[in-house]
Amino acid sequence: MKQVNREPISYYIGHLYRLGASYLTQKYAPYAMGFGQYQFLMQLYQQDGLSHEELTARLHVDKSTTTRAIEKLHKEQYVTIQQQENDKRKYRIYLTPAAREKQTEILQISAGWEGKMTACLSEEEKDVLYLLLKKIALFDAKDAQSH
Amino acid sequence: MKQVNREPISYYIGHLYRLGASYLTQKYAPYAMGFGQYQFLMQLYQQDGLSHEELTARLHVDKSTTTRAIEKLHKEQYVTIQQQENDKRKYRIYLTPAAREKQTEILQISAGWEGKMTACLSEEEKDVLYLLLKKIALFDAKDAQSH
DNA sequence: CAATACTCGTTGCGTACGCAACGAGTATTG
DNA sequence: CAATACTCGTTGCGTACGCAACGAGTATTG
Numbered sequence: 001m002k003q004v005n006r007e008p009i010s011y012y013i014g015h016l017y018r019l020g021a022s023y024l025t026q027k028y029a030p031y032a033m034g035f036g037q038y039q040f041l042m043q044l045y046q047q048d049g050l051s052h053e054e055l056t057a058r059l060h061v062d063k064s065t066t067t068r069a070i071e072k073l074h075k076e077q078y079v080t081i082q083q084q085e086n087d088k089r090k091y092r093i094y095l096t097p098a099a100r101e102k103q104t105e106i107l108q109i110s111a112g113w114e115g116k117m118t119a120c121l122s123e124e125e126k127d128v129l130y131l132l133l134k135k136i137a138l139f140d141a142k143d144a145q146s147h
Numbered sequence: 148m149k150q151v152n153r154e155p156i157s158y159y160i161g162h163l164y165r166l167g168a169s170y171l172t173q174k175y176a177p178y179a180m181g182f183g184q185y186q187f188l189m190q191l192y193q194q195d196g197l198s199h200e201e202l203t204a205r206l207h208v209d210k211s212t213t214t215r216a217i218e219k220l221h222k223e224q225y226v227t228i229q230q231q232e233n234d235k236r237k238y239r240i241y242l243t244p245a246a247r248e249k250q251t252e253i254l255q256i257s258a259g260w261e262g263k264m265t266a267c268l269s270e271e272e273k274d275v276l277y278l279l280l281k282k283i284a285l286f287d288a289k290d291a292q293s294h
Numbered sequence: 295c296a297a298t299a300c301t302c303g304t305t306g307c308g309t310a311c312g313c314a315a316c317g318a319g320t321a322t323t324g
Numbered sequence: 325c326a327a328t329a330c331t332c333g334t335t336g337c338g339t340a341c342g343c344a345a346c347g348a349g350t351a352t353t354g
Contacts, residue, residue: 006277007281008257008258008260008261009261009264009265009273009276009277009280010163010167010257010260010261010264011186012277012280012281012284013160013163013164013167013280014164014167014186015206015207015284016157016160016280016283016284017160017161017164018207018208018311018312019207019284020157020160020161021311021312021339021340022311022312022313025312025313025339034338034339034340035339035340036339036340036341039158039161051302051303052302052303053301053302053303056303059162060162060165060166061165061340061341061342062341062342062343063302063303063304064303064304064305064341064342064343065340065341065342066303067303067304067305068304068340068341069340071304087301087302087349087350088302088348088349088350089301089302089303089348089349089350090301090302090303090349091302091303110155110157111155113155113157114155114156114157117156117157117283118156118283119286120282120283120286121279121282121283125279125282126156128275128279129156129276129279129280129283130153130156130159132268132272132275132276132279133156133159133160133163133276134154134159135267135268135272136163136264136265136267136268136276137159137162137163137166139266139267165341165342168309168310168341168342169341169342169343172309172342172343181308181309181310182309182310183309183310183311198332198333199332199333200331200332200333203333208310208311208312209311209312209313210332210333210334211311211312211313211333211334211335212310212311212312213333214333214334214335215310215311215334216310218334234319234320234331234332235318235319235320235332236318236319236320236331236332236333237319237331237332237333238332238333
């Protein structure tokens with residue numbers, strides 16, 4: 001295949017990012033949540049009681065982004081924030097019963113976008129895309145770290 | 148391959164978007180430009196004299212985003228804005244000599260990120276990733292339009 | 295063990311971006 | 325051809341996000 005006049009990968013990344021942001025903003029609005037918060041809930045549904053720092057690392061965001069997302073989730077009663085006893089600089093974030101109650105719906109919205117976005121791909125294509133994205137994301141994260 | 152505990156595609160999209168935003172913000176800073184503007188220049192380097200509307204369509208952004216990006220490029224002397232004579236609602240955006248002068252460097256920065264991001268992929272993998280992203284972006288854009 | 299250096303989370307600031315409402319200009323329609 | 329409906333770009337508003345500087349707490353080091 002020739003490399004003629006091809007849009008860069010980053011062009012599609014940006015396009016899909018904006019589409020997802022728009023879709024998720026709309027779907028999560030009834031939950032008093034934006035697309036900036038749902039990712040943090042996803043992580044907490046997988047493992048409860050993480051610290052700001054651990055969430056920051058898992059989502060590859062800036063720590064200030066984590067502070068603000070957790071603050072909002074706390075304000076909306078989705079999480080509680082507990083200071084760690086053995087190190088008072090750290091906290092643990094726990095899901096509230098309200099967050100657990102809405103877990104299924106909240107996960108479905110996320111899965112809905114995933115399904116919608118990849119609806120035109122075969123199972124094999126989804127696997128390939130997933131693996132390639134994972135490969136470059138891991139590679140670049142490591143690279144960014146070393147500078 | 149089994150579908151166990153796989154992060155969604157959107158997780159990687161977000162991660163790569165933020166990495167790119169950070170990289171490009173830094174690299175374009177000496178040009179008095181952010182990563183929000185360079186994409187518009189890319190389009191104009193390909194074809195000069197486009198309208199706000201055409202840029203909006205090609206980049207899949209909101210029209211207000213286009214207004215603001217062009218405004219900034221104009222302020223920094225990268226483009227001129229000419230009202231169309233046959234329809235005064237429309238404008239044409241033209242590159243200035245200053246923008247043409249810096250074309251090579253500006254394109255190199257963008258290509259630099261593209262190269263860096265895909266450095267761990269073979270040529271064939273890049274082709275596959277490109278085609279899959281293009282496929283879902285086109286599909287989803289069409290879908291979003293119909294709602 | 296006191297000075298110094300790190301670490302975790304916060305705050306101020308700036309940028310990118312979408313959505314909704316708008317206004318001037320153009321097209322349509324009775 | 326005047327009322328009405330569209331179209332292109334703008335403006336106000338809100339959200340997501342990174343970076344840099346900071347402060348309280350903890351670890352290190354002479």
